[in-house]
Amino acid sequence: MNKAITINSSDNLAVALTNLAKGEIICVNDTNITLQEDIKAKHKFSINDLAVGDEMFMYGLVVGTASKAINSGEAITVNNTEHKATEYNPNKTNEFHWTAPNVERFKDKTFMGYHRADGQVGTANNWLVLPLVFCENRNVLTLKKAFEKVLGKKKTNPYENLVQDMAAGYQSGVSFEGLSLAKAEDLDQKQVFDQINIKFITHEGGCGGTREDSDSLCRLLAGYLKNPNVAGATVLSLGCQNAQISILQEAIKSLDPNLDKPVLIFDQQTIGNETVMLEKAIKETFKGLVEANKIERKPAPLSKLTIGLECGGSDGFSGISANPALGRVADLITALGGKAILSEFPELCGVEQELMSRTGNPKHAEKFITIMRDYAQAAINAGSGFDMNPSPGNIKDGLITDAMKSAGASKKGGSSPINDVLDYTEYVKHDGLSLLCTPGNDVESTTGLVGSGANVVLFTTGLGTPTGNPVAPVLKVSSNTDLAKKMSDIIDINAGVVIDGTQTLDELGESMLEHIIKVASGEIECKADQLNQEDFIPWKRGVSL
Template identity: 55%
Template structure:
């Protein structure tokens, strides 16, 4: 029989409904029995004890809220009867870094097929990127991208074109149609360069008009993409007079990979003159660069060369008990194999700061993490907001009532290993192990940042459904519940709802996930986001997003 109710930690005083529970239902966990006073929808929480006004609400063993009124046992918690609250945190001399790695003997000799770079990293793809150094060049890079993808075999005919052709035929024949069936046959053209996985466009709205720090930060992010192991080479178009200068970008590239040796083409419109002159140089030089990059082929690499970004978006009340802990087990296994993992979304680590700080391998890293969290919270408060504003309407509707409830579940994506690095945006992963990367909770901005930091695969959990992808790094989408996987099969790669239903364990699911990661990294599995061409890229303009 499917389980009805769950207590995540023995000390928690609220339980999670695993299915819809009518009012007046008697629920028992261990020696504790309650009767629901209202109907409890699946994913929502019910008080397991009497909680007085201003009393603490605990989930995942941490403070996640305070009661606005007396809450008898069996009460549905809502945004009206509880408010956000989280525990205090500080750097402690007590390091909690003793860790028993999971058994990874079955994975020790496994490999993936990747692109080996001279800096020692291994890519899961081989992409050429076209980048505007300032938003003024967006039109030119879009034109360059259109010409190259169309003529070199990267532009597929979309099935919706077939539908429109049918509608046009009916229109010309004088017929009126409200709906039109269409074939989903997609003709994939032959690529001129078979070892180039794609030509990708990184348009943005920055590069000038902001602060000099904004320009430097943008150049740092773009340098992270240009030097990324999934990138074969790059074409950069500059206007010439903007804040984000070519020299600044070159400095940021050198910081990340000294002596960087992949092809980067720099062209400046104000020096080239006419559009024709600029585009002629861009097309000729990019074609030559693609021809050279096409010579590289996939070769075996150990799993220690993988860097996985952990991300969530459109989270629900099941995220913290199905997909996120399953991803956390993958993190632990990869780290035990010598790989790297990125946990980001700092507003969604609110309430677990002490745990993560204590897991840092030394107090220097712990202090850096604590300071970044405090600075971020202060900057949000300075513009009249705060971390408590992070949960979206969809999050709240599906059981994530406070930011601390959302955060305590989100943090499960990071597993249980020690924290080996703390990185400020737009920095880069330099060490194996678990790295904390300062980003907003906004999933596209955070995914963009994780890839800029070096993630070669992203595991993205969602309970409500979000199509987020990335231009150069495959994003594997995990549904937290089976209803979502059935409703939106075109965006979900793997369904972890079987954990809620009791038909699979976290351990079994983590093994399935790691197999999918290997297939994706080897290019033998294309993620749903890749198939859809979901190439999301949004740089974080610091201080604006939660």
């Protein structure tokens, strides 16, 4: 196993694949380098002497400059590095050719999905209960308590059972020191419906912010209603909020004037009595569940998959294992006629030129650069900037600059042509790869991906991020084997096999697609769903890195 590697032949930074000791001689690209200090796994060191102002390269891209003189074999840290990204020219496009991967193995494969009237196919069958404004959150939670108690939840709460057992022991004077969590699989409740899940969403928007935010929320909710994983919905409105029922209805009409799904809307101020409203909502929702439960899984081609590509809690291995593994899956899906969506525009800083060259359509390239420039300027106006994107966890595990983080994050998008560029809440239209403007915030971005039509989300992490989504399964892909072992309850797929040398990226990409097919067919439940991790945070169009 190599102890350190460069990713591109032009790179002058190497990545440590394991902990390296001061004085150790490491061979990188047929050159022996004596380490000047200990280098932790995932971190970078210079393979050349760098003077102040010299550019640092990874992935063949500029990822920073030396703020101090750096000797060959010295670690790259926040103390000797400044952010710098590869510049781009919007009037220039590099020559682009793509060789599609061999998909012979998958061309006749199908998944078992829920077919919708508009031709989309869901990997799940959900009925949503959601508010138009945060004032209705309590009523949504009231319905949740009522429905889940009677209909049954996928899993009961083992922590609740533990607290009950401890309370009983305390009251009876019996020691509770030996008690432990009951196994979740032993606590399954029998569910009334076998083909439909009811999901409850709350949020803090809809009023009190800008009209732009409430309009954006309505467009996002309309995208959730159109998502193929949704069979119908119950919407609660107070009545006086910015996010009016009419705005939601117009957003639905604009997105799909022929939306053939039941959307039940209850306005509290129109109905008057809260008890009456909730009674009506329960009765109509139950009828909707009965009808939605008649929909059954049927075979669908893999071209009906729409894969959302996301990362969170990234580390120094993410860009060489988990992210490029997702890129392989994205290329396979594209070659099969499906859709893939790459999000997080703050993490595309420095790769603009490559992405513009992959668009093919000048209008798409122009839209991408316009959104990127506006976002970058908004960050600057708020006293921040893309250079402040890496989190403390990112930096601790080897991602020193935003350009370094972005160069690796962009690998999730593979190498296929980019067929569309979408602003936040725009719904995916074209087969192949689309770029979607979302913030770098994990949950806000994942929420946006599902609102734009993703029926499965692949989420890479190097540090461990337990997020999920109420509508689409979110599969966690670890960048390293240690994380997969340590946090096995949240990790679905271990991309650390690439670092360990037991699988190539191409082999891992194909095995990941096989796993996705099983999840999409309901044969395997992703870890986030097992944990009832259902996060939903709409993006308010402010600065969110």
